[in-house]
Amino acid sequence: MDFQDKVIWVTGASGALGLASALTLARRGATVVASARSIETTDFGGADIHRLPVDVTETSSVDRAFAALLARHGRIDGLVASTNVGRFGDFLDLDDDAWRAVFEAKLLGSVRPVRAALPTLVKQGAGAIVLISGRGGIDPPPHHFPGSSVNAALDLLVQGLGRRYGPDGIRVNAVAPGPIQSPRLAEMRQGGQAPPANLQTATPGPGLPQDVADAVAYLLSDAARFVNGARLAVDGGGPPLVR
Secondary structure, three states: OOOOOOEEEEEOOOOHHHHHHHHHHHHOOOEEEEEOOOHHHOOOOOOOOEEOOOOOOOHHHHHHHHHHHHHHHOOOOEEEEOOOOOOOOOHHHOOHHHHHHHHHHHHHHHHHHHHHHHHHHHHHOOEEEEEEOOHHHOOOOOOOHHHHHHHHHHHHHHHHHHHHHHHHOEEEEEEEEOOEOOHHHHHHHHOOOOOOHHHOOOOOOOEOHHHHHHHHHHHHOHHHOOOOOOEEEEOOOOOOOOO
């Protein structure tokens, strides 16, 4: 998975999964452009990563950021959309604002960068896009319906985009993590919204952000040249069967 001379844009790069993806791609030779609202204060441990502030809940911010990326680097070869926001609780306790926050940050927050980058990718005749969805898209936990609904939408979106733009040389796929060690999982555990670890994954978990980053790198790479419109689960095999 050699990304030498490849320009890859990672949104949500201040979060656990986006950060791990940005660092992994940079280690493998990519020119990584990392974006988030708080990107200027994100610690990349000295890695050579270009910082580009963006607010994915605003179309104008995303469009300006992509224009700046293109002006500086002249091309884009890959996009990773890893934005997210957590809204957890019983269905009857989650109001419209909670649902809108998740839609804006994760669904439209993925759509906007894709929409900004696609014309250039099509013009170049090659490129790869990876969206981060989640296991909740097919196995929704009762405390996470907004996020699970968006995960399902993203899984469907990559299938449609892969078919629509595959003839143009563009591959679009999703990585769907299960429980991953992160501040978000810690928050769920503290709130009593995460089941015991032995009930979460068949392979003992939780997983690590690096597990997701490795899957992202694979889907962006030429090793996945015939993988398009797919959902790659990184969830330890799903929850174990009840014994």
